[in-house]
Amino acid sequence: MASKKYWKSEAELNPNDSIVETLRQNEFPEEIPVDEFLGDKENLSASTTNRRDFLKYVGFSTAAASLAACEGPVRKSIPYVIKPEQIIPGIANYYATTIANGYDFASILIKTREGRPIKVENNKDAKTNGTGNARIQASVLSLYDSTRLQGPLAYGEPAEWAELDTSVKNKLEGLKDSEQQIVLLTQTYASPSTTKLISEFKEVYGNVNHITYDAISEDAALSAFEAKYGERALPTYDFEKAETIISFGAEFLADWQGGGHDSGYSKGRVPKNGKMSRHIQFESNMSLTGANADKRIALKPSEQKKALASLFGKLNNSSVNVDLSDNISKAVEDVASEIRKAGNKAVVVTGLDDVNAQAVTLSINEMLASLAFNPSAPRFIRQGNSQAVNKLVQDMNSGKVGALIMDGVNPMYTLPNASDFSEGVAKVDLTVTFSTNWNETTEITEFTAASSHFLESWGDAELVKGHYSLMQPTIKELFDTRQFQQSLLQWMDSDLNYYDYIKNTWNSGILGDVSWNKALHDGVFVLESNTEGESSTTNDSSVDQTMDQEPEVETTIEPISSAISSLANSSAEGMELVLYPKIGMGDGQQANNPWLQEFPDPITRVSWGNYVTVSKADASALGLINENVANGGLNGSYAKLMVNGASLENVPVIIQPGQAVGTMGLSFGYGRQVGMKTEMQTGVNAYALYQGFNCIQNVTLEKASGMHEFACIQLHNTLMGRGDIIKETTLEIFNTKDHSEWNHVPQVSLNHQEVPATTVDLWASFDRSIGHHFNMSIDLNACTGCGACVIACHAENNVPVVGKEEVRKSRDMHWLRIDRYYSSEDTFDQDNTKKDEFAGAAETKTGFEEMEIAAVNPQVAFQPVMCQHCNHAPCETVCPVAATTHSRQGQNHMAYNRCVGTRYCANNCPYKVRRFNWFLTNNNDEFDYHFNNDLGKMVINPDVTVRSRGVIEKCSLCIQMTQKTILDAKREGREIADGEFQTACSNACSNGAIVFGDSNDEESQVTELRQNDRMYHLLEHVGTRPNVFYQVKVRNTNEA
């Protein structure tokens, strides 16, 4: 390049040309007439530019220059001085870690971008608890909570760690040999290192009492298990192995006994070789689990106990005297015969907060030698001891406690007798609370130790016996925080840090000859001795035992008899209240998380708050109403709940189909006030009614004045007999009849011949055989409606949170929603029949009006709906500016930049999946959530645009993920294997309900599912040809 010469003129050909030379020498070929201008003094002084003008010019140019300097805010990006080895801008890193926050326990992967954790993924290497539910998916956002504590506090004022350490250590030293206890009140850790550390701490300080406290207690189950097996833990259930599942109020698809049972359950629910599991649920609240059951019997908790006792009697062939109504007795008899038929493939579980009930189910499963029941590999994820907590409150009040150090608990919020606790705290000399946020408990303690988020911490957990999981930080502490264990080490004057401590523990006790680095990389580690055919051998042996050694069974039943009789005689006066954790909020520790607040409850579809659920019969007796106001928003009466002296004011009421008459449901996790943003202070605190740590309470309800405005995402509850939206059939028909009968394809008339609608096409199709063609299959049998995918979608795609008011106006922004329908007759099938038999306009009118109302105990169906990516998309043709177009790969694209916001596409979408940005949702001044502050914005996925106002957005089938997969494979020069293509929802779905892939790949799972007999498209007759398809829901109605 440098050798290239451009000729300016012919003269340059001659190197000696004088003109060229002069030109080269003189910058200005002609003399600049400076003298002419400045030399003429006379004219210059006569010039009109006088001093004042000069000052004006100076003034103007200064002003102009300073105005020009006023630019928009500068966002600094500072390059690395020394680039970390692992971080490549634009490339995500994944770290295996563990969430163990005392309520949620799972081995997970964390996706980080440029060092920022931005998403939770399931750890597919984990054999147990490797899946994140909605709360775990959302937990990454809690890391960036702008209300987090940024450093330790002493008496509410910012302090230094050193200061705090000195005070604490001095006090602890003082207490060392005194009468007064040092109490550690903590969450369940299930952590071998922490257990070891606390025992060492005890050695150092002597009089240390470690009390584990679960906000929502599993005390009954733990005690029953402890009594029977000698270990304070919970049995492991694998519902995949069960063919008949009988549940007495066990929410095992949600948080029952620590949760994580749904993926096994789902696998058993997909019909394979003509078989699927049968699930019968006795329960009082309409739960997610009950909604998925083949048969659901609404029953008061007291009657559930009787039914359980009666079932035990029937299975045991002993006579148990219970007074149950005839149809319940009949139901129990049916259940008993189904269990007998299924033998060891049956399992009975209960969620009743009653040691006897828990003991009885353990005995039944033992008796059945249930394959799904495994007491020899117990779960350690709940260890709370409510007696010890009660005793602590007494001890504190009697002055026996000298120091109280709390971690991971918020007793002032979660204790029903919080006032006693606070009185007790006042009598304790030293109180320290480890907490990430300012809360009800930090408010009353002397020292608040700002603790690190789990994504900033080291840790480990033994979730199930022999199944270990490691927690590693995925980001340096954002603030001046320190985790509890590190503090203990500090206070023990240990020079180890907690990382070394864990490493030592693992290397010495757990790992054996496996390397630490490998364990850390995998995040999970399973002790060999535990995996070796454990499930088969232990179970087989137990089968042998129970089958062969009758007398032993007798002996186990002996102590049971008293339990049975107490169950059989259980009674309750008046209304029974069943307290439960919500799918979205759990025990409430993440109440400040906007994703979870806006997450609609899978059953009621209500977001932003809790409510008491009552049956229709009780509601009309008590004068409680639900109504939809003019803009569609749902309103409900307020009520006052009273339990044994404690009362809750202004509890919103939801009339819940399927709620057992005489019962009510109220969820934990809401009603937090302290340290919360005002928008997040939603709902009422159900812990106030959680007396004696029992979920079942006797309650009285009084109607209160006023109406509550709910933010309910789905206002119409029934399917209106539209059987082609959720196609379903029974296992019997599925097994015996041709798919054209139970999966009917709509017909159209073509040349006077009825042909399947799918074969008629107005348009000539493109050649889709080249490249990838993305398809997604959603199995309605495998989907439990848990909603993990909904949050995963939020996190992956930067879906904005819009707040309660907007949700109430039907303006939620969910790209993926899970529709929930109730049947209006007893079953959906009867709905369809009823609709088909309408005769005449009047009957049709009244008939449809009846169908708008859900049945008393309805069938329930869930249907995840996202953009269906129609090959003949109605949205694409109507956009005037071609902002939404189709790709070769089957995706329906949305070009946000091109969108002018006519919303025509949203109107013309038969699935109503398009979402409009009614306002600017980031940096808005209406509603303060994470898109409004720089900290919260750290969760934004840089691969996905944050949409501005006035544009439509919708599911993209995670095009940023599929493109990444394609590019990676291209760079590595290989074919893409099946399973590599994923979306956020398919990744998050541990139940296998959402399968994503390339249908041009003949071998792929999605192609196979596409050719499945159960496959159908949503609203096939509209002719949209979606790339998302569903699998017909099969219900197992085979009565034994």
Place this chain on the structure above:
Amino acid sequence: MASHYEAPIRKPLILGDKGYHDVSVDIAAPVEGRASTQWWIVFSIALAAFLWGVGAIIYTISTGIGVWGLNKTVNWAWDITNFVWWVGIGHAGTLISAVLLLFRQKWRMAINRSAEAMTIFSVIQAALFPVIHMGRPWLAYWVVPIPNQFGSLWVNFNSPLLWDVFAISTYLSVSMVFWWTGLIPDFAMIRDRAFKPFQKKIYSLVSFGWTGRAKDWQRFEEVSLVLAGLATPLVLSVHTIVSMDFATSVIPGWHTTIFPPYFVAGAIFSGFAMVQTLLIIMRKVSHLEDYITVQHIELMNIVIMITGSIVGCAYITELFIAWYSGVEYEQYAFLNRATGPYWWAYLFMMSCNVVSPQIMWFKKIRTSIVISFIISVVVNVGMWFERFVIIVTSLHRDYLPSSWTMFSPTFVDIGIFIGTIGFFFVLFLLYSRTFPVIAQAEVKSILKSSGARYKALRDAGKPLYTINKNGIVRETIVNNNQETAFSSESNQEESLLSALGSFDSGTQDPDDLKKVKGIGPLMEKTLNKLGIFSFLQVSKMTQKEYDLLDSLTSAFPGRAQRDDWAGQARMFLNNDK
């Protein structure tokens, strides 16, 4: 357009004893005279509504569409309802001016100017909505296929919204040209009468140098005919295309092949109703009863009745087809429309649009001005609800029940709608004060054939022209019927003249009574009619004569006294001497 023979049995289209000059004077009067208090009151209300609407629009654009009541399911409601409603109203103008021109319906001449003005003003209102309903209205120009710097980005010619852009803009521009073409000779007439230089200048500009030569007229006729030919298909195309916004969609209740004819009929229906509403007011306020007669009102009522019946048939056909189709989604959409949560809107629509025009079968009713006015308003209310029903009830419960919800407007929705009504009236009121509101050139063309005066002359076998030797045409020939009707008035007239003295045009010159403060051109004409031509007569007026005059003219009672006409006249008399 020479006056041709018209059967005597036909009722005159121009009532009163009108000659050519009278037509000019009557039609120029609102432009030349001063605005009345009523005009100012109505104008202020309209302006306030308009400004309120402007405020609401600014709020919407600065904050976001979220300030409206829309939601994820009902993405269009009042915006597009208003849009279709205004476009529909804009249909009568072209129909009257173009289609009726081609069909040689002479009665259109009295109403076409205002109908076209109404068309243009309502299309302006309509065009506002597609722009402001956008999420990002500042990018509205993206829907126009203009070369751009965004690479190969082009509009989507499949989208009915794009067709709308073309249809509306074509319609607006053709209507404008057509309207203005017709206005040229009329503006020229006002120009020629104007004496203030500014007004003369303005009217010269807008009349494009019209001279009134035969060549001008010939070209004028040609252009009118060509434009009428061009505009006629537009009458059908615009609302057909608007209907395709819905008809080409997949939503039950929208996806209906009957929409194009049904929408066009509905548009003409609502357009005529709006013309009716406006003209009933205008003929009164601007004293145009002689031009916009009960016969015009009756004819428009018949059009309203017919198109209303067509619309009614369409409603029933829709219901039938929904039932007949056997498609459950379609059936439910229509069942829900009639009996669902928005049943009241459907009832409004049905009763206003289908039932109310049917009373026009009775001649007594369709010739009643009050009832015609009420029905015309009712029809437009009904037509607004028709669009609301189609848009909102179809969307709020479509395929998946999980998305079903309701819509209710916010104050911004309402504010913008009221604002457009205000804007419309602001434009129309300004128009009525500055434009010749009746196509006087055209009206003059039928004056000889259809004017009451000439019909009477013809009937009486008298010549149509009599030229007074002094050049002043005394207007003596009055319709017999009218004479009897006003017999009591003529008594008063006589008593007035007896007091003031009569004026003999043969011997005396008339004075310019307009010099008297308080006597405008209109009043002068009225006085002339009564036989008062000179200052001398005026100067003789006393309290008694003032009262007599008030009872005769019934305009501005007490004004003559207040302004002391007699005193002023005496002054002028003295000055002359």
